[in-house]
Amino acid sequence: MSEVEKLSFEEAFKELEGTVHRLEGGGLTLDESIALFERGMRLAKHCGQKLDEAELKVSQLVSSDRGGYETIPFEEKEVSG
């Protein structure tokens, strides 16, 4: 299992779901349950943090001089109305 802090939101969210299912499934030793519980709580916290910290990134695709494409930052132009 990788470090919670390095997971993407999607990975953490899916693992959290899986963790709940595993705990629901039972058949675990107390140590296993506690380990899962602790990781699940860290995953949940991480999910929240990921959303809190997220800021929409927007770029713009432009054709380059060499005939290919490149992305440049997108500046929203002021539009009246």
Added chain:
Amino acid sequence: MPHTHYFTVSQVTNYIKELFEIDLVLQDLWVEGEVSNYSRSAAGHVYFTLKDKAASIRCVMWRSVAERQAYLPSNGEAVIAHGRISIYEVQGTYQLYIDAIQPAGLGILYLQFEALKKRLEAEGLFAPERKRLLPPFPRCLGVVTSPTGAVIRDILHVLGRRYPLVEVILAPTLVQGDEAPQQIVAAIEALNKHTDAEAIIVARGGGSLEELWAFNDERVARAIHSSRLPVISGIGHETDFTIADFVADVRAPTPSAAAEIAVPDQGKLRETVDLHCNRLVALMGRQITERHSALEAQQRALGRLSPQAKIASCRQRIDELTRSASASLAHQLALQQERLRGRLLRLQSLSPFATLDRGYSITRHLRTGEIVKSVAQVAAGDPIETQVSDGKFDSTVDWTARPLFAEGL
């Protein structure tokens, strides 16, 4: 003045016919006019004249075409007909050979739209089974729309509010005019080939049928169809349907709605995370409670098995045994006493004292204490004691004699 060269009627007619048939406009045109002289032959072919204020054209619709039409006109109706112009050699007239016809009120764009829709549908471009699922948590989204205006602003606003984790790549295009379809096609292809986008939003704000026309272009339809990435269309208002909408994997009623469909809502995600959290706490709590009761049950079992309890139970057993033993002893004692009493009675019946009752007595020599059983034991003058049943008395021997015949007895 005689001519050295002349044409036959047929030759001229064929020549004119060839002129018509190499003309691209005449081979593919829409004509608007009013229907008159409508007739249908026994063979099923339809003939009428299309006219306006200044001119008229003879029209033919073969049975095979007429049978396919949802609409057939009657005299006086304004229609738009599609077909080609050619020559009817027998009469030396030109005619419109119609392959599609609609009431004029609907407009020519509508007819083109219907014709393209029918064709692409028949080709399978709208088939439900080729609609792809959208990624539930897209990391990157492509957006094909105008870089200016309310549409991109609304889309970015919705994406930022719902799921700011997503990265947006705008592929800017014109969204109306002759240049628009080619740009939209290029944008879709570029997003597919040159970016990490996982889905594409194709969007345009509301407008007239003409303004939305780029999204009814066959090239755009085919670009959406061949896009590797799933496409969400959000074109015009809720009531507008374009060919692009039919080909898209998901059709959203508006650009904002397309953005909403493209990403999950962080509010709901946070709720779900909270629910999972609560579930984890509840599950863990339940586990601990369960282990606790299991532990208590074990402790109780252990208590039952402990030596202390065994000692207590042994003590009780000893107590019980002691009690039953003493009871048994008392019983034995009583039994023995009873038995003893019986023996005593029997002994008494055998005792010499019992014979005293019957008149016998016991004589003892007072000096020796011996019981006198023979006359030889005593001499005259000896003190003797005689015991009878109820007491004794002392006396002195006067004389002794031995019966003569004693031995003979």
